[in-house]
Each structure stands twice: as structure tokens, then as C-alpha cells.
Amino acid sequence: MILNVQLLLLLTLTVRTDGYDMYRVGECIWSSSDLTDVESIDTFYFNMGLWVQFNSTVGKFVGFTEYGVRIAENWNSLHLEQERAGLERYCKGNIPILTSTILDKTVEPKIRLRSEKQFSGGHTAMLMCSAYDFYPAAIDVYWLRDGKKVTSEVISTEELADGDWYYQVHSHLEYTPRSGEKISCVVEHASFSKPMTYNWDPSLPESERSKVIIGASGLVLGIILSAAGFIYYKKKSSGVL
Ligand SMILES: *[C@@H]1O[C@H](CO)[C@@H](O)[C@H](O)[C@H]1NC(C)=O
Numbered sequence: 001m002i003l004n005v006q007l008l009l010l011l012t013l014t015v016r017t018d019g020y021d022m023y024r025v026g027e028c029i030w031s032s033s034d035l036t037d038v039e040s041i042d043t044f045y046f047n048m049g050l051w052v053q054f055n056s057t058v059g060k061f062v063g064f065t066e067y068g069v070r071i072a073e074n075w076n077s078l079h080l081e082q083e084r085a086g087l088e089r090y091c092k093g094n095i096p097i098l099t100s101t102i103l104d105k106t107v108e109p110k111i112r113l114r115s116e117k118q119f120s121g122g123h124t125a126m127l128m129c130s131a132y133d134f135y136p137a138a139i140d141v142y143w144l145r146d147g148k149k150v151t152s153e154v155i156s157t158e159e160l161a162d163g164d165w166y167y168q169v170h171s172h173l174e175y176t177p178r179s180g181e182k183i184s185c186v187v188e189h190a191s192f193s194k195p196m197t198y199n200w201d202p203s204l205p206e207s208e209r210s211k212v213i214i215g216a217s218g219l220v221l222g223i224i225l226s227a228a229g230f231i232y233y234k235k236k237s238s239g240v241l
Contacts, residue, residue, distance in 0.1 A: 020046070021046075021048070022046050022047075022051075023044075023045050024042065024043065024045070025041075025043045025045075026040070026041070026042050026043075026087060026090065027041040027042075027043070028040050028090070028091035028094070029041065030091075033099075035091075035095060038088075038091050038095065039055070039056050039057050040055075040087035040088060040090070041053065041054070041056070042054040042087055044068075046065075046068075049064070049065065050064045050068075051063070051064055051065060051067075051068040051071070052064065052068045052071050052072050052075065054083050054087070056084065056087060056088065059084070060072075060076050060080060061075045061076050061079075061080075061083070102136055102190070103190060105135065105136075106135060106190045106191035107133065107134055107135040107166065107191060108134060108189070108191040108192065109132060109133065109134035109139065109189055109191070110132045110133055110134075111129065111130070111131055111132075111196070111198050112129075112132070113127065113185050113198050113200055114127070114130075115127055115128075115200075116128050116172065123176070124175060124176050125174070125176070125177050126173070126174050127143075127175075127185075127200060128171070128172050128173075129141055129143070129170070129198065130168065130170045130171075131168060131170075131187055132166075133162070133168070134167055134168075134191065135165055135166055135167065136167075136190060137159040137167045138190065139159060139167070139169055139187065139189045140186075140187070140188040140189070140195075141156060141169055141171045141185065141186070141187050142154070142186050143173045143183065143184070143185055143186070144182075144184045144185075144186055144197070145175070145181060145183055147182070150173060150175075153173060153174045153175055154171060154172065154173055154174075155171070155172045155174075156169065156171040156172070157169055157170045157171075171185070173185075182199065183199070183200040183202075184197045184200065185197075185200070186198075
């Protein structure tokens with residue numbers, strides 16, 4: 001969703017009498033700052049289904065249901081010029097405002113990926129992917145397991161305001177490790193031009209590894225010393241020394 005820089009206008013028109021609902025979403029999608037590639041999309045939904053859409057690249061309304069097709073034909077003969085001019089004007093008029101108030105002020109999140117529980121046997125493990133100090137608040141943090149999006153066993157916090165215009169968010173993944181699998185945390189944010197992927201490295205972190213090395217060296221030294229002591233004692237008691 002944040003992949004393309006886009007401006008969203010949401011107009012909701014609800015007819016409640018018989019439970020019918022119609023809503024309309026206007027979008028402007030662009031990627032170059034000189035606004036030469038702005039595409040405007042005006043979509044109409046009816047009872048949650050895609051109904052009619054205007055795409056400025058296509059240049060006309062297209063219907064998606066039998067009735068939608070008839071409506072699109074009707075609108076193409078009645079409202080086409082208005083739609084072409086309106087969304088163009090809307091997009092080109094609002095993009096500079098959005099750019100100067102939000103997009104120019106985006107701050108990239110700092111990402112930290114760590115394990116919360118140590119792996120033990122076949123038990124579950126918990127990973128935490130945290131994003132700190134970003135702006136604005138809208139962000140998407142999700143997990144990939146061997147390239148597939150994980151939908152269950154994920155708990156995420158809301159975007160938490162730090163009180164200084166920056167935000168933080170934390171996502172937890174609880175899973176049973178399988179050998180050879182690849183786990184990644186993906187972050188999408190307006191400050192990034194594409195989704196950023198952070199791969200989990202299941203090998204022990206540096207500090208844990210040095211603890212293991214120190215512990216193992218201590219154990220080996222202890223065995224050598226007690227063996228030496230034991231040999232010394234044996235020899236002494238048998239009268240060799
Ligand atoms: C609009 O139409 C063009 C041309 O068919 C297409 O490439 C583009 O993806 C469409 N945009 C959207 C948002 O559907």
C-alpha cells in the first residue's frame with residue numbers, strides 16, 4: 001500500500017434503508033516528483049463488491065458487474081470530461097500540499113530484529129521486530145516464512161507515539177523453528193521507496209557465543225587441573241614421589 005506514493009480521498013455515501021451500501025475511493029498514484037506520471041483512479045463499490053472504476057490511463061469508466069457495465073456506459077457518455085478534468089485537477093492540486101506537509105518530512109524507522117525466548121528443543125520461539133523513531137505513523141510490519149506471509153501467531157502493537165512526533169511499533173512472531181527455514185521481517189513505510197526485508201539469523205548473537213566459549217574453556221581447564229591433581233595424588237600415595 002505504501003509502495004507507491006499515493007494520495008487517498010475517501011468519500012462514503014451510505015444508503016441505509018435496505019442495507020445497501022455504496023462507497024467511492026479516489027486515488028492519485030505517482031512516483032516522480034515532477035508529477036508527469038500521475039494516474040488517477042476513481043473506484044465505486046456497491047455492497048462491498050467492485051462496481052465501476054475510472055482509471056485515467058484507460059481514460060474511461062469500466063463496469064465490473066452486469067449493472068456496473070451499464071452504469072459505466074451511461075457515465076462515459078455523461079461525465080467523462082468532468083471526471084478526466086476533476087481528478088487530474090484534484091491530484092495535481094493536492095500532491096504538492098501532501099508532499100510539503102508529510103512526504104518531505106518522513107523519517108525512516110530504525111529496525112531491530114531479535115529473539116525473545118531462547119530456542120530449546122522443538123519448543124516454540126518468539127521473535128520481535130521493532131521499528132523505532134519513524135514518521136509519519138502509518139507503517140506496515142509483517143513476517144515472511146520461507147517467502148510466504150505469516151498470518152497467524154503474530155501479535156503487533158499499535159503505532160505508539162513517543163510524544164516527540166516519532167513513533168514506534170513492535171511485532172511478535174511465535175513459531176516452532178524448523179531447520180533450514182528462512183524467517184524475515186518486512187517493513188513498509190512512506191520513507192522507503194520499496195518494502196525493506198530483514199532476515200533473521202538464527203545463529204547465536206555475539207555476546208551469547210562468547211559466553212559459550214568462556215564456559216567451555218573453563219570446563220576444559222577444570223578437567224585438566226583435576227586430572228593433574230588426581231595423577232599427582234595417586235603417584236604420591238603409591239610412593240613414586
Ligand atoms: C490503470 O490502467 C493501466 C492501463 O491498463 C494499468 O497499467 C494500471 O495498472 C491501472 N491502474 C490501476 C491502479 O489499476
